[in-house]
Amino acid sequence: MQNPKxxxxxxxRMRSALERWLDAAAMLASVRDPRVLxxxxxxxxxxxxxxxxxxxxxxPMRAHHDAxxxxxYPSDQPAMAALxxxxxxxxxxxxxxxxxxxxxxxxxxxxxxxxxxxAAERLGDFGVRLTEREEAxxxxxxxxxxxxxxxxxxQGALFAAAQVTEAVQFFDGKLYGATQVMxxxxxxxxxxxxxxxxxxxxxxxxxxLFVILDALMQDGRWDMKFLGMQIMxxxxxxxxxxxxxxxxxxxxxxxxxKNVIQDEARHVHYGVVAxxxxxxxGLSARDxxxxxxxxxxxxxxxxxxxxxxxxxxxxxxxxxxRAQWVSFVQAAPGMQEFRxxxxxxxxxxxxxxxxxxxxxxxxxxxxxLFRYADGLAADRLTAEGMLxxxx
Numbered sequence: 001m002q003n004p005k006x007x008x009x010x011x012x013r014m015r016s017a018l019e020r021w022l023d024a025a026a027m028l029a030s031v032r033d034p035r036v037l038x039x040x041x042x043x044x045x046x047x048x049x050x051x052x053x054x055x056x057x058x059x060p061m062r063a064h065h066d067a068x069x070x071x072x073y074p075s076d077q078p079a080m081a082a083l084x085x086x087x088x089x090x091x092x093x094x095x096x097x098x099x100x101x102x103x104x105x106x107x108x109x110x111x112x113x114x115x116x117x118x119a120a121e122r123l124g125d126f127g128v129r130l131t132e133r134e135e136a137x138x139x140x141x142x143x144x145x146x147x148x149x150x151x152x153x154x155q156g157a158l159f160a161a162a163q164v165t166e167a168v169q170f171f172d173g174k175l176y177g178a179t180q181v182m183x184x185x186x187x188x189x190x191x192x193x194x195x196x197x198x199x200x201x202x203x204x205x206x207x208x209l210f211v212i213l214d215a216l217m218q219d220g221r222w223d224m225k226f227l228g229m230q231i232m233x234x235x236x237x238x239x240x241x242x243x244x245x246x247x248x249x250x251x252x253x254x255x256x257x258k259n260v261i262q263d264e265a266r267h268v269h270y271g272v273v274a275x276x277x278x279x280x281x282g283l284s285a286r287d288x289x290x291x292x293x294x295x296x297x298x299x300x301x302x303x304x305x306x307x308x309x310x311x312x313x314x315x316x317x318x319x320x321x322r323a324q325w326v327s328f329v330q331a332a333p334g335m336q337e338f339r340x341x342x343x344x345x346x347x348x349x350x351x352x353x354x355x356x357x358x359x360x361x362x363x364x365x366x367x368x369l370f371r372y373a374d375g376l377a378a379d380r381l382t383a384e385g386m387l388x389x390x391x
Contacts, residue, residue, distance in 0.1 A: 016313070019322040024048035024207075027300070033293035039224075040297060043215035053152075053210035061213075064220035067166040070174075079273045080172035087179035087266055092259050094190040101252040103198040105140040106133070110249045112143035117247060117334030126324045128316065138315065142334075144195065145311050146244065148203035151191040153233055156213040157267075158184035160229040167222035168274065176270055183263040190256050198252065208305040212298055223278055227291060230271025231349050232298050238264040239342035240306075247334065268349065272377055275353040292360040295350055299343075299369065306338055343372045352377035 028044050031037040046052045052059050075081060105112055120135040130138065161184050165177030195202050205213075216228040241264060245257040279288060312325045320328070329335050347364065350356045351373050356364070364370040 016317050016322060020309075021049060023322070027304075031293075031297055033290060035290045036293045036297055039219060039294060040211065040215050043211045043218070046214055047207045047211035051207055051210075052214075053205040053207065059210075059214075061217040063163065063217055065163055065167045065222065065225070066220065068169050068222070070169075070171050072171075074171050077170045077172040077273070080170060080176050080270065083266055083270055083273070084172060084176040084179060087176060087183070090262060090266070091179075091182070092186070094186050094193070097190065097255055097259070098252055099193070099197070103250060103252060105143070105199060106136045108136070110251065111136075111139065112248055112250050112253065113139045113334060114247055114249065115139070118142055118329075118332040122328060122331065123320075126320050126328070128319055138311075140199075141311050141315065142308065143244075143248075144199050144201045145203045145308055146240070147191060147195055147199070148201075149206050149209060149305065150237065150240070151188065151195060151202070152205040152209060152213075153237055154184055154187040154191060156209075156216070157229055157234060157237075158188055160216055160225055163217075164222065164225050164229070167225065169222065170274065173270075173274060180263075180267055180270065183267070187260055187263070190260070194253065194256060203310045206305050206310060208301045212301055223275060223291075224294070226271050226274050227295060227353075227355075228298060230267055231275065231353065232295065232302060232346065234264055234267045234271065235346040235349050236302050236342040238268055239345035240338055242345075243334070243338050243341050247337075268345070272349055272352050279354040288354065288357075289359065292355045292357060295355050296360055296363055296367075299346065299364075300367065302342075302346075303339065303367075306335060306342075308335075343369050344375050347372035348375040348377045 024044065027048065028037070028041060031040065104110070108115075115135075118139060120130055120138055123130065158181065161177060161180040165174050165181060168174055168177060212228060212233065216225055219225065219228070238261065241257050241261050245254060245261060248254055248257075279291065283291070307326055307329050309322070309325070312320070312322070316325060347356065347369055356373060361370055361373075364373070
């Protein structure tokens with residue numbers, strides 16, 4: 001801040017808004033590839049600066065893509081055909097979950113998040129002290145915020161899966177894509193039902209997540225929809241669901257997440273299968289570099305999605321600066337685990353589809369993300385294996 005004395009004279013809410021605008025401007029200014037800025041910039045303005053996701057109950061997003069019809073109905077992708085068979089066998093009904101389970105978000109015996117997940121006592125470093133009940137309520141707020149963002153992401157995945165089914169050029173991919181549309185509809189149903197009937201609360205969509213969803217809806221290229229949703233959003237969601245599945249003590253939520261994880265593992269596998277060949281042999285070097293740069297910028301947006309500024313605005317605006325909040329969230333043990341597991345899922349998939357070249361690897365290294373590059377890609381990790389790992 002150029003003039004801290006003048007800054008300190010501003011009302012607290014105005015200071016917070018100014019910090020948010022400066023953060024957004026710095027993010028947009030850091031994008032190196034002008035093609036990526038053209039793809040993400042308008043959505044960045046709508047989401048980060050104008051906060052269109054927080055301005056009402058519905059947001060129109062214009063779609064620009066071609067629907068691909070094939071009148072020969074070929075069996076053209078054996079790996080996708082196998083996924084389609086697995087998806088048909090793996091369908092489940094959200095009504096079969098134990099919805100009669102009594103959920104008390106503040107029950108210390110069955111906590112949504114364990115006590116050490118956010119280490120609320122560290123707020124004392126910034127002069128903020130909470131009672132034991134306030135700490136429990138803050139953990140509940142974090143869990144509710146996470147589940148709200150999962151729900152918003154699943155709505156985006158529902159729409160993107162429908163678009164991908166239209167736009168993908170593999171007929172076996174269309175058949176599998178139809179099962180994913182059903183999966184995503186079911187995920188929207190169960191997350192919304194849990195938030196509505198058990199937690200009685202819904203947080204608005206995170207601005208960083210809105211930017212990505214808005215950009216994906218409006219990008220007409222079929223492979224970008226795959227890259228953004230199947231690899232980036234679904235890949236990180238798979239890791240995030242896994243952490244919450246392992247750490248929650250609430251049995252209904254655990255059962256819900258177990259079913260969702262099995263679907264998500266197929267979805268990410270689908271993205272790897274669809275893009276691996278295309279990005280290795282079907283793109284020019286220049287176009288592949290654009291995808292590399294786009295994926296890196298979206299990875300940073302997704303990382304920032306988990307800074308939980310919606311919780312900050314509700315609980316601590318005026319008591320903590322945004323910088324202090326970021327320091328607190330980044331050091332929270334549970335949020336560190338989220339980042340670790342999410343990028344351990346995502347970065348190997350980018351490597352597998354050819355978007356982690358020596359050209360872009362130093363940028364992942366500088367962001368602290370390249371250390372995940374040697375992990376297993378989605379096509380080598382079964383849902384059963386992941387659930388066993390999470391026990």
